[in-house]
Structures are given as structure tokens and as C-alpha cells.
Amino acid sequence: MKKSLLVAAAVALLAGLVLAGSGTAAPAKAHATFTAALVSDIGKFNDKGFNEGQLAGLKRAGKQLGIKTLEIQSNSSSDYLPNLTTMVREGANIVSAAGYLLAPTLSTVASQFPNVDFTITDDSVKGADFAKAKSVKNIEGLVYASNQSGCLVGYLAGEMAKAKGGKQVIGAVGGIEIPAVDDYIVGYNYCAKLADPGVKVLVGYSQDFVAQDKCKTVAQDQIGQGSQVEFQVAGGCGIGALNAAAGAGIWGIGVDVDQYSLAKNVLTSALKRIDVGIFTADKQAKSGQFKGGSDLLFDMKNNGVGVGKISPKVPKGFITKMNQLKAKLISGKVKVPVAKGSDLLGLLPGAHVGPTH
């Protein structure tokens, strides 16, 4: 009795499977529409910064270029590989990796799918991250001239310190002493001294990009030495530096995205327009202009970097002077130095190594 029931159930199950199967028998994906995809890093798409900005760029590409877009979130680093390959298998023509954390995985995946275009945000295919890769001929690096945005905020910082009078000191809090961080600081240092030749620039590193308390300590140390403005170049950790500045009643400067609303007393933010990079790469790939094996530069000229919201307390005259400097950066009259080992060397016209302080 029981056995016959089991058999009946098994038959019914099998019948169900076959019926259901007939409905899913056509897994072949049509490649008719151009598809662009984006894989987040473990910061996830709701990070109010790096990943969210790139997603905005992808969405814009979808709307303005009339292409299909796919985005997929990585919750851990073990997601990178399946996410990248899934995007390829879903039929993406171009897959963007959101940042250097994906670089090792990307070089593996890209070599397995030579007919798909890949980009990596904020990383150079000629840099150390791809030194071990067999081939980068279908990867394009999206590199940002962060020294130029560091320059403009540094100029404002110098003007503010000069206006305040007294001891001329400003500071910068970096995460780790790497070129990606130091490009900002070198620009900051260079242009602060254009505004105020007598200014002293203090530079400290928290050795962390996440723990806010570590950046807070470094910033407080610099404030103790008389710093008037604190520039944070340490991602989430740097929010601690902005808070330290707000607590001491001095100015803070945000990084990467507009951080005006993250703390009190934010002077402005040094921006990387990561959405512009994704949009541009997708547009290139759609029109067959994709240049694998090379880097795409985003600087002041193509609006790839810039400054965020400026505090209304900043005198209008300072902003006018800053915009004049911006025009000189665009025309190439002023050449801002970069950090030692920077991806920008040989890519940004006239890039040369300069000091951080």
C-alpha cells in the first residue's frame, strides 16, 4: 500500500519535471541587444560612494545609449569570480569590475573569455595589479587624475588657512601609503602652496580604510599641531578624520564622492567621477571603439575629476580663484605632480613625481 503510494508520487514528480522541463528547454540567450554589466566589490551597491556611483553610470548608459544593463552585487570576495563569469554567461558584451579589489580575479576571467570586453575602475592595466596577468588585451583600465582634484581642494585649503592667519598649517590623513592615496595628497600639497607658499602640510597614515577611530586619532594629532584643514584620503576610515575636524571646529575635506553632508564643517570634497568612467567605457564598447590593453584617463578636461559641494561660508573670491586654477589645469598651463609609482605617470600629459608635504 505504502509502496504503491510512493511509486505514484514518484511518477507524478517525474511527470511534473518533464512538463516543467519543456518550458525551460530553451536556455540559449539572444545576443541581439548590446548588454553592459557591472560587478560590485564587497562595498556593495548601497555604499553611498564608490559602487553606487558606478551603478549610476551604468544606469545612465542604459537609458542614454539604449542598451541592456545588468548589475550584480558581491557580498564577499568569493563572489567575484562567479559574478564576473555569470555576467559573461548572461550575454554581457562589456563587463565592468568595480575597483582594484577585483583585479586578480578579473585577469583570470578575462583570459578565459577573450571575446568579451572588461573594464576595471580606478586601476591601470599596466600597473602592479595586472603584472602577473597573462594578457590584458581585452581589459581597459579606468584611471582618474585624482592629483588634479586634490589640487583644487588643496588650493581652497591654502586660501582658508591664509585668511585665518596665524600658524599656517593644514593636514592630510591617508589610509595606506600607496600611489592611489598619495596622488591626492601630492596634488593637495602642491596647490595649497600655490595659494599660500608659507603653508606647512602635515601628512599621516592610519594604516586602515575602514576603522574610523584610527583616522580620528591621526587627524587629532595633526589638529594638535595647529592644522586648520583636514583632508581625508582614507575611504570609510576618513569619516573619523572629518568628525575630528568638526569636533575641533576646523575644516574637513571629503574624498572620492561628495561628503558634504557626512559631517559638520566640510569645506568641500575631492571627487572622482566614477560614473563617468563606466558610462564612457560602455559607450566606447557599443560603438566598437573599445581599446583593450590600455588605460582610459579621466581628468579635469573630460570632467572625470572635480570638486564637490563647497561650503557657503567660503568667500566667493576664493572660489573664483580656484576656478581660474581649474582652467589652467584644463589648458595644461599648470601641471600638477603625481605620487611616486602612480598609474598616472606616462598617461597624464606632463605628469611628474612630486612630494606629499
Next chain:
Amino acid sequence: MSEQATPSANVPPEQEPSTDFVVRLGVAQRAGGLVVPVLTAVLAFLAGGIVVAATGHNPLTAYRGIWDGAGFNWIFHIPWNTNTVNLDAFNLSQTLLTTTTLILVGLAVAFPFRCGLFNIGGQGQYLVGLIVANWVGVSFASWPTLPHVLLGIGAAAFAGAAWAGIAGFLKATTGAHEVISTIMLNWIAIWGGQYLFGQGGPLQNTYNTAAPESGTVVQSAHIPVFWGNPVLQGLDYGIFVAIAALVVFWLILNRTTLGYEVRAVGFNPEAAAYGGINVRRKYIQAMAISGAFAGLAGALDMLGYLFQFGVLDVQASQIGFLGIAVALLGRNTAVGTGIAAFLFGGLLYGTTRGLNPSVFDPSLAGNLTSMIQGLIVLFVGADVFVLYIWNSRRKLRPRRRAEAAAA
């Protein structure tokens, strides 16, 4: 087993029919039946569906997307296409990869449960195993594959056992509650991992200082892949180790003196002590065995497909905690844990990496797993709660009648 039968024995014969369901639910639950876990899962999925509907998506389409994303639709391929260039085959291989981990972290919770201990430290034990396996995998580069892999797995399981054994030891000697001590040990493992792989840490690699991470496991310590492209995270032999662990779990519990004693302590520690069982020793042994399972999970992940772990990954990793839901849904049995691990493996992979993003926003879908996981834990706890309420209601009723009569 006598106390297991008490709820049904307590039921008075004049019970009205509507109460039958609750009582039977209790019997089924205590008997380790299939009804409750299945009902629990169905309810959790229904509730999840309602939330999906509330976000303006069609729940059926979403679940279909998850089903496909987990690679379960692969069975409809006639003949079965095992080439993982095919998305469905790839998804299934990835689901099985996740299942491997979940089986072991599930067992790490299930085993001490049978001894009356609640091990919340699966995540910490998993991390310890992962770190040790990474160290072994990065070192001994000249070794051949088999001894290298075995050393990595063995060392990681031993480390996990030692880590969990600390909680067992504290429980046995000082009476420190294992829930508290395992949670504490999780944090020590997390911060320890961050230090070891972190900036300037002893296990940090030298070639990527921008994002501090561990060294890369050398080729000889990779567990061989039998399904899929070895370069693109194919399915490795680790899954057979996990299945073997299920058998070992069953054997220890049901066919050894140790298992008998562990279960006896689980039913009633005082009675077990009266019967001559060294309860303290069982606590340490149960925790150590549990930690070995979790450490093994870490080793299989590290040597099977991760090969490297970053500081940010140490913070982001959550899979050990999912073991609690797996064990609870699996009723702390070997077969149940295996099935629950497969379900959660599919759910986890199907809602995140495998899910076609155009079907359902993956940033929302990822949370669906957490939600269903939470609901399952809640419902598993709740059926005990329902019984409790029911029992106390029965006790209250005569008192109320007496009060009414007095008034």
C-alpha cells in the same frame, strides 16, 4: 527518550479536536519528524514571497529566478549537459560548493546541540580553520598534492577543534555559558584574522599592499576540481569530504559509546551524571568535535576555491552563522542537515551570484536569504513557543473556572 513523549502523554482524553494540531505538531517536532521542518520552510518562503510582492515584484517570477540561479533547472537538461560553460550547470556546481561549506558548519552546530550545548561559534571556528589552511597552503610549496592537502585539512580541523574546545573547557571547569564564550571567541577569531592578514601582519602577502590580504595558496595544495573549469572556480572533491562528514556524524552519534553519552547528557545532564557519565568531559569532547567540523569547512573553502582571503573578507564573511539555521531546520540530524544545507546553498547562491539581475534586483534578493534564514530560525523556535503557550493555557483554564465560580 522518555521525556520526549511527555507532551502527548499529558493530553487529556477530553481534549477538543482543534487542539489536536498543536499537540501533533509537538509530537512531530520532538520525534524529529519531517512535518515541522517542511512546514517551517514553506511558511518562511510564503512570508518571503509576501515581502517580494510588497516591493512590487512578482514573487513567483522571483522564486523562479532564484530556482534558476541556484542551477536547479539543470536537471531539466535532457541529456544532462555537464559542461559548465552552460550557465545552469555552472550555477549548480556553485550551489554545491556553497552546500559543502553549509553541511560542515551545520554539523558544527548540530553536534553540540545533541549534547545540550548551543554553539554560536561556528563562524570563529570556520575562520580559524580558514586561516590555518591558508598558512599551510601558502607554506610547504615543495610538497606533492595529496599530503599537502591532507595536512592543510587536518591542521585546520585540529585548530577548529582546539578553538571550540576552549569554550567546552570553560563550560566544564567554570560553568561559563557556551553561548557567551563562543560569541567572544568569534570576535577573537575575526580580529585575529584581521591582524594576521592585515597591514604589516605576519600572513599578509607582499605583492598587494593596497588591499591587505593573505598569501595565495600554492597549486600543490589546491583540492582537485572534478566538475567545471579549475581556473573558473569549478566544483572540487571537498563535497565528498562533507558528505563523508555527515556519515561520520551519524556514526559517532548512533554507533559509538561517545555518541550515546553525548545524547544522554543532551537529554538530561544530571541523569547522565547519575548514570556514571563524565558530563564535563562530554562538554569538551562535543565542542571539540563540533569545532573540527567547522575548521574542516574553512579548510575546504580555502584549499578548494578561495585560495586567498583579504582583511575585508574576514569582516564580511557570515557563512558560519548560517550553520545555525541549517542545523535547526535539519533537526540536528545527519540527513536533515544535509538536505537543509542543500536548500540554503541553493538559496544563498540563487539569490546572489546566480540570480539574473534583470529578474530581481540582486541587492534586494541577497537580503531575501537573510530574511528566510531568520524566519526559519524564528519558526523553529516558535513551534516550541506555541507548545509552551498551549500548555500554560491548559494549566490556566481550571484556575479561571475556579475564579469565575468564586465570582
